Amino acid sequence: MSEIIYKPGREPHPRETRRIFRNIDRKGYDPSIKCFIKDGGYETLKKAMEMEPAAVTEEVKKSGLRGRGGAGFPTGVKWTFIPKGNTKPVYVVCNCDESEPGTFKDRFVVHQDPHQLIEGMIIACYAVQAHFGVIYMREEFPEAAKIMQKALKEAEEAGFLGENILGKGYDLKIILHRGAGAYICGEETGLINSIEGLRPYPRIKPPFFPAAIGLYGCPTIVNNVESLCQVRQVLMRGGEAYAAEGAQRSPGTRIIGVSGDVKRPGYYEIISGSMTFGELLYDVCGGPRRGRKFKAIIPGGASAKVMRCDEVLKGRNSDGSVKQLSIFDVPLDLDSIAQHGSMSGSGGIIVMDDSRSMPKVLNNINRFYAWESCGQCSPCREGNPWMLKLSTRICEGKASPEDVDLLKSVADNICGRTVCAFGEACSWPTQAFTTKFREEFLALTKPINALKPHSAEAKEARKFLTRED
Amino acid sequence: MSTPPAILPKDAAAAEGKVNVQINGKWYRFPKGTRIADACNSVGAHVPCFCYHPKLSIAGSCRMCLVEQGMPPRQAPGTTPQYGDDGYLPISWMPRAVIACANTVAENMGIRTTSKLTEEARRGVLEFLLSNHPLDCPICDQAGECKLQEYTTDYGSGTHRFTEEKTKKGKNLSIGPRVNLDQERCVLCRRCVRFMKEIAGQDVLGVVGRGTHNAIACYPGTQLDSNYSMNVVDICPVGAMTSKDFRFKMRVWFLKSTPTIDVNCGTGTNINIWTREQQVYRITPRQNDAVNSCWMPDDHRLNYKFINGPQRITTPLVKTDAGAQQRPSTWDATLGMVVEQLHRMAPSETALICSARMTNEELYMVRALSKQLGITKMDIVPRKGESDGMLVSEDRNPNSNGAKLILGKTGAGLANIRRGVRNNTIRFMIVLGEDLTEEAGFTAEDLAGLEYLLVVHHSENATTKAADVVLPGVTFAEKYGTMINVTGRIQRLNKAIEPIGDSRSDWEICRNLSEGLGCDCVRVIACPTPMSVLDEMAQEFEPLEGITWGNIGNEGKVIMETGVTIPLIEREKAKK
Structure with missing residues (x-):
């Protein structure tokens, strides 16, 4: 086989191992x-x-x-x-x-x-x-x-x-x-x-x-x-x-798609478990954008649970003693990520820096799931638009602190009760975002009566229920 | 150290083809393959369901029937199972609830229908279903028999947390000539979709839109116009599908339901008649897996208006002079007149036409009357149509088998009687429960030419108008009695309302006439009720041996071999 030359500016990072993506962006290669x-x-x-x-x-x-x-x-x-x-x-x-x-x-x-x-x-x-x-x-x-x-x-x-x-x-x-x-x-x-x-x-x-x-x-x-x-x-x-190659229980190479707030977003094929999040994001992807700090990582597509970059995770040394580590110390393989409460999923890593508002990110994700729910089973069909409406209201500053708990509770009611895994996919982001970035959500709320109707329609209907004396 | 019993429960159950299941802490035995929902419901541990219907395929989409489930932990290889004192393995409970409709029971399975996990799942699902529901129970026809309403009172949280704007969908949509759809009330269980596809064979319903905009709709260019369309109203657990006929007529909790049978064809579909204050409001099918499963045809269901209709004859009518108008009279006076007239009629010049729409008891009394009068020219009016390949039989008389049993060979004498009327050898006629100008082939001239015409019928028609005396009979909703359907099954008619006006049941009229004519058979004239008439018949007819009103039950009893089957039931059996 001849030596592989990639298109200029598209060369793989030296730490990559191109197998599946061997011919991607290869100079002179066509799909014939x-x-x-x-x-x-x-x-x-x-x-x-x-x-x-x-x-x-x-x-x-x-x-x-x-x-x-x-x-x-x-x-x-x-x-x-x-x-x-x-x-x-x-x-x-x-x-x-x-x-x-x-x-x-x-x-x-x-x-x-x-x-x-x-x-x-x-x-x-x-x-x-x-x-x-x-x-x-x-x-x-x-x-x-x-x-x-x-x-x-x-x-x-x-x-x-x-x-x-x-x-x-x-x-x-x-x-x-x-x-x-x-x-x-x-x-x-x-x-x-x-x-x-x-x-x-x-x-x-x-x-x-x-x-x-x-x-x-x-x-x-x-x-x-x-x-x-x-x-x-x-x-x-x-x-x-x-x-024999890569992480013990998830061998082979993995294609990781990094998007969001890094200097060099893109696709990277690496040997599973051969590097940590830190190495990937800082060494391979070039670290955060100028003057910014990493804030959160979604490690496996939008449905995976978000990880805080300042979160202290607990791991074990090879001798069994407990060690403290951050998300950047977690190796990129299926089991390690799952062990720390999220999932590697489809390999799509979404990175957010400190310029991002987490409620807005969640609202964006919720909009996607509310639109994509097939509508077959009740929790997902009715729960998704509800989560969307709640997170929209939070973003618009029209929510009370109780609504943040309500949002989490709605997600809890979807998770594990649906026909397919969409129930988990749509509720995990909400569960993780509202738990891990609760203070950001609360900061957008005002202590208003949670029972006060929010829609114009509900206000109109409420007229007939309140006594004016 | 625990000592399990010598014969383990699992082996004892397996010998019967059953499995042991623990439901809410108690052990029960169920046949293999029983659905968890059915198993729980059968022992009183109620499992709420929207989408599950035993006659339809499983959808598993409403998530209302979620229950906590557990199984013994998987045995590690090389270890022996540790049975407890009671002979069962310990159950390890799963963190996720499972749906009770799609899953079947298994050996040593545990189910909890009242645990925290189950209750929270139910409460959550109900909250979701109600979040975009219009909550318009006060104006909804389904209120009172609505599963969503019932489950909300049973398992709901009492308050709701949804304060956002609701999803708007179509309301009061006419999706067929007999059914209206409210998409906002719909819980999308898709029972209607599955019914139309799997049972009615007219796959016109489907779901459109995505996510919260999911809605039931007809395929473009079609409508829900099958003759079985109204069954979707019955199986709709909420008020999404409503009957145009019954809409806004009556609150269901005011209605009394009477189990009886349909008399529009030989199938004898089991039904409930829903009445209030002597008024019939609707008819719904009643489950009988040997006759009609859970369904009935629309045209039979809607054929009840005549019961409280303006055509009903409520008093005896007599015509005293030829050409004069009929005038109302009293029973005593009329019966006296009729008896006098019957005495005068020569039996050879008299014909009697009765109906296979009459009950066995009525036919038995008609036969007694004809014997008393010595009439030999006697027949019923046969009705043949086309079978629809489902529930409508080609025999449109509900009791042809009963008529055959009691009167002997039927259907052959009708042409002779017609001829006799036309060549004047028959001058007197007694007609019960039939309009001769319809299927019997008589003309108005034929009837006008008769010297004397006695008619017993519940409603006014061309024959009653031509009659010298009309005795008001009752409809199927106003009487007790039995009929034998095309498959040879004897079934009961129950009285849903009292006879309208002064009308009387035909068996009673015939008994009184026989008595007036001097019948001395105590067994006929002393019969106080149709049940006692049935007892008399049981003595006389071999197939009815041992049959009593009580032991027929609500589902009927097969008493004769006819070789006739009901297509829909055969299909259902084949599916199993």
């Missing part, structure tokens, strides 16, 4: 199959198809690869959830509905290196013996849809898709399905309903675990774009070699 094959593309597929399907799954299990969509579920284990003795067709769906605010990783793969995804997906399909795959692409990627469509055609013409792939008697068809612009379609069962042409209401689990009852009632494996690309890496390197 020619370019991909020249770079060693589809060699891994050939290697994988020499193996038994079960051996491929075993390799992925051995690698310890964890899903990159946000929940971090072990990919290989997910594949084994297809019921034993299944006689129905198996489907593989690639979740390319990257819509978590603050996340921007899959978009570069599908725009610049689509064949990488296709190869990974063929391997996954082969492993679970699926003969039909769907790439579910969000509506906001019109250009990528064209690129992907073309890439799928190229792959078919080259014999990597279609009938009798590589002469191994294995058939596979992959189609591209476009979303219509809804966040909830990123939820795997909502996504399946969307493919079926239904409203993307997430399904109840149990019984609708996709690996057992998924697309059209058949076992379905739903994997994120990055996860499928990682599958290719696993097969390329071998499961054990893959598992």
